[in-house]
Amino acid sequence: MNMLTPALLYFHAVAQEGTLTEAAVKLHVSASAISRQINKLESSLGTPLFNRHARGVELTEAGRLLLAYVRRAEAEGAAVREELLVSMQRKTRTLRVACAEGFARVWVPSAIANFSRQHDDVEFHLDVVSSSEGTRRVAEGEADIAAVFSLGPQSRVTVEHSMPTPVAFALVAPGHPLAGQPRATLQDLCRYKLAITAPGSSQRELLDLAMQIEGLAPSISLQSDHINPVIQFARAGVGVSLVSGLSLDRRDREDLVLVNLDHPVLRQRQGQIQTMTGRTQPAILTAFVDALIDALELFD
Numbered sequence: 001m002n003m004l005t006p007a008l009l010y011f012h013a014v015a016q017e018g019t020l021t022e023a024a025v026k027l028h029v030s031a032s033a034i035s036r037q038i039n040k041l042e043s044s045l046g047t048p049l050f051n052r053h054a055r056g057v058e059l060t061e062a063g064r065l066l067l068a069y070v071r072r073a074e075a076e077g078a079a080v081r082e083e084l085l086v087s088m089q090r091k092t093r094t095l096r097v098a099c100a101e102g103f104a105r106v107w108v109p110s111a112i113a114n115f116s117r118q119h120d121d122v123e124f125h126l127d128v129v130s131s132s133e134g135t136r137r138v139a140e141g142e143a144d145i146a147a148v149f150s151l152g153p154q155s156r157v158t159v160e161h162s163m164p165t166p167v168a169f170a171l172v173a174p175g176h177p178l179a180g181q182p183r184a185t186l187q188d189l190c191r192y193k194l195a196i197t198a199p200g201s202s203q204r205e206l207l208d209l210a211m212q213i214e215g216l217a218p219s220i221s222l223q224s225d226h227i228n229p230v231i232q233f234a235r236a237g238v239g240v241s242l243v244s245g246l247s248l249d250r251r252d253r254e255d256l257v258l259v260n261l262d263h264p265v266l267r268q269r270q271g272q273i274q275t276m277t278g279r280t281q282p283a284i285l286t287a288f289v290d291a292l293i294d295a296l297e298l299f300d
Contacts (some may be wrong), residue, residue, distance in 0.1 A: 004073060010027065011037075011038060011068070014034060014050065018057065020034050020038075029202060049063035059084050068277075075279050087189045092121050092122065095125070095288055097124060098137045099128055102201075102227060103148075104126070105249070107147070108184070114291065134147070135154065139156040144285055148269070148270055148271070149201075149272070156277070157275065158276065161292070162271070164267065164269070166268070167207060169261060171240065171258060173236070178192070179227045184259045186218075193222075194241075195220075195223070195229070213265065230243065235294070238286075
């Protein structure tokens with residue numbers, strides 16, 4: 001059941017599909033019916049919502065504002081429907097979480113596990129995605145909450161909590177030459193084989209920038225979209241891995257050596273908990289935001 005009016009439902013479909021024809025196919029109605037509803041909506045609002053051209057349509061500024069409203073309305077409508085079902089049927093509620101790889105190994109799963117102990121009626125769907133994709137999903141109502149890295153301020157989402165998450169450590173096996181040093185420089189890293197996340201990650205972006213500033217060329221032996229291979233590289237004693245503290249579990253901290261990294265560029269990263277701007281949060285989502293923030297104390 002969709003709680004949007006037909007006009008808003010048709011508008012949303014056209015905005016998503018880019019043409020009246022494709023929207024009509026998606027909704028199983030005629031293109032003329034969609035066109036009439038869009039015309040009425042534009043007339044009632046007193047402004048065009050789309051610019052028409054031969055290949056289809058594109059949103060005007062007013063259209064983009066209305067689309068943001070529709071996405072919030074859809075998210076709130078879904079939350080209301082779920083709350084009603086919970087109250088009538090004791091139905092399980094679902095929280096959709098988008099999470100960056102660096103948070104997905106320990107912090108977010110630990111917070112979910114602890115939250116689940118107290119809330120039997122909550123089911124989680126956790127997708128591990130890039131930080132930019134996590135932000136997009138929250139902004140467009142495809143996820144309820146995101147835990148991601150950011151290199152600057154956010155305008156598309158509400159930042160519920162922000163904390164420094166620098167690329168803080170070189171991770172090495174106990175027998176590695178760096179294991180006896182209190183801290184390491186970028187020059188130190190360039191003497192050894194290096195494992196790091198793949199291009200496109202905030203960690204890699206910061207390292208590449210710092211190396212460029214210093215005029216250095218590291219020997220990258222392993223780059224991966226996932227943090228586990230990067231950590232295993234250090235565990236095998238092959239070389240050095242770059243990590244943040246949030247990615248490490250108890251075994252990592254006991255078996256491996258964390259060497260502080262010292263460069264200002266590597267400190268220019270924030271971890272953020274993001275939700276949809278303008279949305280009235282369900283109580284269960286607010287409670288989970290608080291649980292994520294509380295879980296950070298375990299990793300300080």
